[in-house]
Amino acid sequence: MPADLRTKLGHVDLPNPILTASGCAGAGRELSRFTDVAKLGAVVTKSIMLAPRAGRPTPRMAETPSGMLNSIGLQGPGIDAFLQRDLPWLLTRGARAVVSIAGSSAGEYAELARRLSDAPGVTAIEVNISCPNVEDRGTVFACDPAAAASVIEEVRANTRYDIPVFAKLSPDVTDIVAIARSCVAAGADGLSLINTLLGMAIDTATMRPVLAGLTGGLSGPAIRPIAVRCIWQVKQALPDVPIIGMGGVRTGRDAFELILAGAAMVSVGTVIFHDPGACDRILRELGDELARSGLERLTDAIGLAQQSADAVRLGARPRMGSRD
Amino acid sequence: MTAADDAAELAPAQVAGPVLSVRQVDAYHAMAVVAPRIARGFRPGQFVAVAVGGPDTSMLLRRAFSIHDVRADHGGTVEFVFAARGPGTRWLADRRPRDVIDITGPLGRPFPLPRDCVSCLLIGGGYGSAPLFPLAGKLRARGCPVDFLLGAASADRVFGSLTARRTGRSATITTEDGSLGVRGMVTDALARVIHESRTDVIYACGPMPMLRAVTGFADRYEIPVFASVEESMACGIGVCMTCVLPVTGDDGVTRMVRSCVDGPVFRGQAVRWDDVGTIPFDALGAPGWRPPEPADPPQAQPDAQDGRRHAG
Ligand SMILES: Cc1cc2nc3c(=O)[nH]c(=O)nc-3n(C[C@H](O)[C@H](O)[C@H](O)COP(=O)(O)OP(=O)(O)OC[C@H]3O[C@@H](n4cnc5c(N)ncnc54)[C@H](O)[C@@H]3O)c2cc1C
Ligand SMILES: Cc1cc2nc3c(=O)[nH]c(=O)nc-3n(C[C@H](O)[C@H](O)[C@H](O)COP(=O)(O)O)c2cc1C
Ligand code: FES
Numbered sequence: 001m002p003a004d005l006r007t008k009l010g011h012v013d014l015p016n017p018i019l020t021a022s023g024c025a026g027a028g029r030e031l032s033r034f035t036d037v038a039k040l041g042a043v044v045t046k047s048i049m050l051a052p053r054a055g056r057p058t059p060r061m062a063e064t065p066s067g068m069l070n071s072i073g074l075q076g077p078g079i080d081a082f083l084q085r086d087l088p089w090l091l092t093r094g095a096r097a098v099v100s101i102a103g104s105s106a107g108e109y110a111e112l113a114r115r116l117s118d119a120p121g122v123t124a125i126e127v128n129i130s131c132p133n134v135e136d137r138g139t140v141f142a143c144d145p146a147a148a149a150s151v152i153e154e155v156r157a158n159t160r161y162d163i164p165v166f167a168k169l170s171p172d173v174t175d176i177v178a179i180a181r182s183c184v185a186a187g188a189d190g191l192s193l194i195n196t197l198l199g200m201a202i203d204t205a206t207m208r209p210v211l212a213g214l215t216g217g218l219s220g221p222a223i224r225p226i227a228v229r230c231i232w233q234v235k236q237a238l239p240d241v242p243i244i245g246m247g248g249v250r251t252g253r254d255a256f257e258l259i260l261a262g263a264a265m266v267s268v269g270t271v272i273f274h275d276p277g278a279c280d281r282i283l284r285e286l287g288d289e290l291a292r293s294g295l296e297r298l299t300d301a302i303g304l305a306q307q308s309a310d311a312v313r314l315g316a317r318p319r320m321g322s323r324d
Numbered sequence: 325m326t327a328a329d330d331a332a333e334l335a336p337a338q339v340a341g342p343v344l345s346v347r348q349v350d351a352y353h354a355m356a357v358v359a360p361r362i363a364r365g366f367r368p369g370q371f372v373a374v375a376v377g378g379p380d381t382s383m384l385l386r387r388a389f390s391i392h393d394v395r396a397d398h399g400g401t402v403e404f405v406f407a408a409r410g411p412g413t414r415w416l417a418d419r420r421p422r423d424v425i426d427i428t429g430p431l432g433r434p435f436p437l438p439r440d441c442v443s444c445l446l447i448g449g450g451y452g453s454a455p456l457f458p459l460a461g462k463l464r465a466r467g468c469p470v471d472f473l474l475g476a477a478s479a480d481r482v483f484g485s486l487t488a489r490r491t492g493r494s495a496t497i498t499t500e501d502g503s504l505g506v507r508g509m510v511t512d513a514l515a516r517v518i519h520e521s522r523t524d525v526i527y528a529c530g531p532m533p534m535l536r537a538v539t540g541f542a543d544r545y546e547i548p549v550f551a552s553v554e555e556s557m558a559c560g561i562g563v564c565m566t567c568v569l570p571v572t573g574d575d576g577v578t579r580m581v582r583s584c585v586d587g588p589v590f591r592g593q594a595v596r597w598d599d600v601g602t603i604p605f606d607a608l609g610a611p612g613w614r615p616p617e618p619a620d621p622p623q624a625q626p627d628a629q630d631g632r633r634h635a636g
Binding site for chain 1: 585
C-alpha cells in the first residue's frame with residue numbers, strides 16, 4: 001500500500017510534503033513546463049519585495065563542488081506585478097502558493113503582509129529574513145534574535161489570522177535555536193530552514209572574485225549536512241513547531257533524511273536547476289522510501305531519528321553543538 | 325518578422341537521449357543525440373542544456389549549447405558543437421555512442437525570420453557559427469540570399485567554413501593569426517561585406533565583445549541586428565535569474581532580462597552592451613530607482629491664481 005504522504009503546513013493540509021524552495025522555481029510558470037505545479041505540496045515563490053528590484057550585477061553565479069554560489073540580489077517585479085500576474089496564474093493552475101516576502105525594514109514586511117492578506121489564495125507566507133536591515137546599518141535580520149522577532153511580530157500582526165507565517169532562518173549564526181525561539185515567541189507558526197550560507201570563490205586565472213557581488217549564497221547538496229543539523233537542533237528545542245526543511249535535497253532519500261531530523265515538509269531548490277523534473281521524482285522516491293521503511297504515514301516519520309536517538313541514549317541529553 | 329513564429333512556441337522537454345555520434349571537428353566536438361521531442365520543436369537560435377558528469381555528479385549546473393542541426397533519423401536527433409574547456413565539457417567530450425545523456429530543450433527564443441526576401445548577413449565568432457547554419461537553411465527556403473562572415477583566433481577555431489563557402493552566396497573568413505582568410509577580426513571585414521552584399525539584416529552569434537562591435541557598426545548603416553548572447557546560466561529555463569543583461573524595451577524602459585527565456589536572441593540595438601555586467605542606474609528596480617510618480621499637478625502660482633480670479 002502506498003504510504004500516506006499528507007502533511008500539515010501549520011493548520012493547512014497539504015497532499016504531500018514536497019515544495020519548491022524560494023528563488024529556485026520563479027513563480028511556478030516556467031517550471032510548469034517540466035513539472036505539474038498543482039501536484040506539488042506547494043510552490044514557494046521567489047521572495048517578493050514592495051518595489052521592483054533589479055538585483056546585483058553579473059556574474060551572479062559560480063559552480064562549486066556539489067553546489068553553487070548565487071548573488072541574485074532578490075531581483076523581482078515587486079508586489080503589484082506579483083499580485084496582478086503571478087499569483088493569479090498559480091491559482092488558476094490549481095497550485096498552492098506559499099509566498100516568500102523580503103524587505104529592508106520591519107515596516108516593509110508589514111506592508112507586504114497586509115497586501116497578501118487582502119489577496120485571495122495565499123496558502124502561507126514565508127518570511128525571508130536573510131536581508132540587511134537598512135534601519136540598523138545593514139545588519140541581517142536573521143542574525144539577531146531581536147531584529148528577527150521584530151519582523152515576525154509585524155508580519156504576524158498584519159497577516160490574516162488563517163494564513164500561517166513561517167520564518168526562514170539563516171544557518172550563518174552561532175545559535176540557530178536562539179533565533180528560532182525568538183521567532184516563535186514573536187508569533188511564527190512555523191520555521192523554514194535553511195537559507196544559503198555566505199561563501200566566496202576566486203577565479204585563479206583572473207585572480208579576481210568570480211561573483212560581481214563578491215560574496216554569494218552557497219546552496220546544493222554540499223550544504224545538506226548543515227541543514228540536517230539545524231533542523232535537528234531546532235526540532236529538539238521546539239518539538240511542536242512545524243518545520244519546512246531545505247538544503248541540498250536531491251533524492252527522495254535526502255528528503256526522508258530531513259524529515260527524520262524533524263521537517264514536516266521539504267523544499268527542493270538548487271537541484272531543480274540540474275533536473276527540472278526533480279520535484280516529481282523526489283516525491284515518487286520519498287513514497288518508495290517510506291514504503292520500504294514500513295511507515296504508513298509521513299507524519300510518523302517526522303523527527304523519528306530524534307526519538308530513536310533518545311531511546312538509545314536512555315534519556316541522556318544529547319550534547320548538541322559540540323563538534324567532537 | 326512574423327508574429328506566427330513566436331506564437332508557435334513549443335514547450336521544451338527533458339530527454340534522456342542516447343548519444344548517436346561524437347565527432348572531432350577541428351578544435352571542436354560535434355555531438356548528435358537522439359531526442360525526438362527536442363528535434364520536433366526546434367527553431368534556429370534555440371539551445372539545449374546538458375547535464376554533465378552522470379547521475380551522482382558534483383557538477384550541478386547544466387551546460388548550454390546552441391543547437392547546430394536537427395535530423396529526422398531515429399525519430400529525431402539534435403546536434404551541438406562545443407569546445408572542451410572546463411571539467412563539464414571535457415566529460416562530455418569523453419562520451420561514446422549509446423551513452424545516455426540528460427538534455428533539456430529546445431530552450432530560448434529563436435532568431436526571428438524576415439517576412440520578405442531580404443539580403444541576410446550571418447556573422448559567427450568561433451563556435452558561434454554553429455546555430456547560423458540551420459538559420460541559413462530557413463532563410464534560403466524563403467528565398468533570402470545568405471552571406472557568411474565567420475571569424476576566430478585561428479583556422480581550427482573557425483567552425484563550418486567549408487559549409488559556409490558551399491552554401492552561402494558569399495563567405496568571408498577572418499582569423500586573428502591570418503591562418504585562414506583575411507587577417508583580423510570580423511569587424512575589420514564588416515564594412516566591405518555589408519557594401520558588397522547590400523545587407524538588409526544581420527544575424528550574429530559569438531563572444532559578447534564581437535556582438536557589441538557588430539551592433540555598433542550596423543547602427544551606422546541602420547541595419548537591424550539579431551544577436552545571440554552568451555551569459556552564464558544556472559538553470560537555462562528561466563527560474564533562477566542568473567543570466568540577466570540590461571535590455572531596453574519598446575517602452576524605452578531598461579530591464580534586467582533573462583537571456584535564457586527572453587533571449588538568447590535579442591535585437592542588438594536593444595541590448596545596452598556597454599552596461600552588460602552592471603545594473604544601469606536607470607534600469608527598472610536599480611538602487612535608488614523610484615516608481616514613476618503620477619505627475620504632480622503644476623503648482624499654481626499665486627499671481628496666476630490672482631489673474632484667474634480677476635479674469636473670472
Ligand atoms: C545560450 C548559450 C549557448 C552556448 N552555445 C555554445 C556552443 O554552441 N558551443 C560551446 O562550446 N559553448 C557554448 N556555450 C558556452 C558553454 O555553455 C560553456 O562553454 C560551458 O558551459 C562551459 O562548461 P565547462 O564545464 O567547460 O566549464 P566550467 O568552467 O566548468 O563551467 C562552470 C560553470 O560556468 C558556466 N560557464 C562557463 N563558461 C561559460 C560560458 N562561456 N557561457 C555560459 N556559461 C558558462 C557553466 O555552464 C557551468 O555552470 C553557450 C552558452 C550559452 C549561454
Ligand atoms: C539562485 C537562488 C536564489 C535564491 N533566492 C532565494 C530567495 O529569493 N528567497 C529565499 O528565501 N531563499 C532563496 N534561496 C535559497 C533557497 O530557497 C534555499 O533556502 C537554499 O538554496 C538551500 O536549498 P537548496 O540547497 O535545495 O538550494 C535561493 C537559492 C538559490 C540557489
Ligand atoms: S539561467 Fe536561470 S533564469 Fe536564465
